Amino acid sequence: DGGITQSPKYLFRKEGQNVTLSCEQNLNHDAMYWYRQDPGQGLRLIYYSQIVNDFQKGDIAEGYSVSREKKESFPLTVTSAQKNPTAFYLCASSIEDPLVLNEQFFGPGTRLTVL
């Protein structure tokens, strides 16, 4: 059963602690993305990666970090420098082919609450 998994579904952390959100895909997609969604708002791009060992900042990268050591995995760390980390975090992946406009497949999301 192919797809994108994110864990955990709900995550609670104390203010000042770093936290890492997991994203795994078995779709053999080259590109992976992290978005943040706030209540009543659209999705905003945090980081994206088009290939292993390479990633780019999105529109709201401050206070976040990522790694892409494996094709299947793209973990996101929310650091204590992120001023307002409570949000719904969505991971996505797509085939990376500039000649083809490809669908981004989304995971189920992780709701992070910082207390």
Next chain:
Amino acid sequence: GENVEQHPSTLSVQEGDSAVIKCTYSDSASNYFPWYKQELGKGPQLIIDIRSNVGEKKDQRIAVTLNKTAKHFSLHITETQPEDSAVYFCAASKVTAGRAAGNKLTFGGGTRVLVKP
């Protein structure tokens, strides 16, 4: 960078009626316009998309139209059903040649659609 605006933010329709959501974009180079449906507590799911070389696309009860000159595109849902109730997002992307380009989507703010039985 690209900016996508979406209207309305909420839409309530009677079952069986049509629903229309409109989006405008700012970057005339954008060439890919997907629409996503997000149900409560889940990730968005692509429902239809359109490319800049096409003016209209239809898939059963949903259709999307694109006006490149005016830089706006719309989602039309006909014969709405209760299961159409969800949040809908439009997005725009500029895909160019070369691996460095990527497929970054810029999303609109979303429209919460409620279909009343």
